[in-house]
Amino acid sequence: MNVADNLLFLKRSLPGDVKLVAVSKMQPASVLKDAYLAGQRIFGENKVQELVCKQPQLPLDIQWHFIGHLQTNKVKYIGSFISLIHSIDSLNLLKEVNKQASRHDRVIECLLQFHIAMEETKFGLNLEEAKELLESDRYLAMKNIKITGVMGMSSFSDDPDLVRREFAVLRNYFLTLKSLYFGNCDTFKEISMGMTGDYTIAIEEGSTMVRIGTAIFGERNH
Numbered sequence: 001m002n003v004a005d006n007l008l009f010l011k012r013s014l015p016g017d018v019k020l021v022a023v024s025k026m027q028p029a030s031v032l033k034d035a036y037l038a039g040q041r042i043f044g045e046n047k048v049q050e051l052v053c054k055q056p057q058l059p060l061d062i063q064w065h066f067i068g069h070l071q072t073n074k075v076k077y078i079g080s081f082i083s084l085i086h087s088i089d090s091l092n093l094l095k096e097v098n099k100q101a102s103r104h105d106r107v108i109e110c111l112l113q114f115h116i117a118m119e120e121t122k123f124g125l126n127l128e129e130a131k132e133l134l135e136s137d138r139y140l141a142m143k144n145i146k147i148t149g150v151m152g153m154s155s156f157s158d159d160p161d162l163v164r165r166e167f168a169v170l171r172n173y174f175l176t177l178k179s180l181y182f183g184n185c186d187t188f189k190e191i192s193m194g195m196t197g198d199y200t201i202a203i204e205e206g207s208t209m210v211r212i213g214t215a216i217f218g219e220r221n222h
């Protein structure tokens with residue numbers, strides 16, 4: 001199986017309205033080009049340094065998504081081109097994204113990352129923190145970011161019921177925030193959940209955006 005075949009298989013198995021983010025971390029630019037030539041336009045990376053190295057080597061109509069933990073002091077390197085940041089986990093980070101976006105006269109789309117897994121190490125907000133952020137005057141004054149949904153990662157577990165419950169929690173967070181803060185705003189619409197091992201469950205639980213690496217590019221060499 002090659003990258004083009006894997007993409008074709010995935011495109012056929014995903015519902016038409018679910019977006020596919022090809023997670024290309026640790027893959028060389030040449031491999032991303034193969035995926036691009038097979039029609040893929042959304043790529044997800046989780047390291048700023050790696051992303052800024054690859055981005056100039058690839059076509060300009062790619063939509064780059066940032067999916068990893070983002071340090072505030074690194075936003076400036078991606079502010080000119082990043083199209084969606086999945087991993088907003090503080091008001092401070094959002095403030096910096098807004099600042100860098102405004103320097104480039106852009107609006108950067110952002111997702112609020114929630115902590116839904118059992119593991120302590122995974123980053124993300126809880127519902128109270130998200131509400132606080134969305135009610136803050138600082139957020140309300142931001143003109144160069146747009147929050148378009150939520151993102152989460154399930155526990156690293158082979159228990160499908162646990163994973164399903166976690167995805168259901170994220171969907172409920174999405175619905176709660178939508179009704180409280182985005183009621184008449186169609187742009188708040190994304191639930192980014194599901195990776196190679198759990199994307200079918202994620203879709204059953206309402207995912208609108210899956211982030212898939214291994215099933216497209218094969219195992220990563222660490």
Ligand SMILES: *Cc1c(COP(=O)(O)O)cnc(C)c1O
Binds near residue numbers: 194195197211212215
């Ligand atoms: C690596 C990664 C993925 C993709 O994982 P696969 O199991 O290779 O599909 C998805 N989301 C995030 C945040 C990641 O870091």
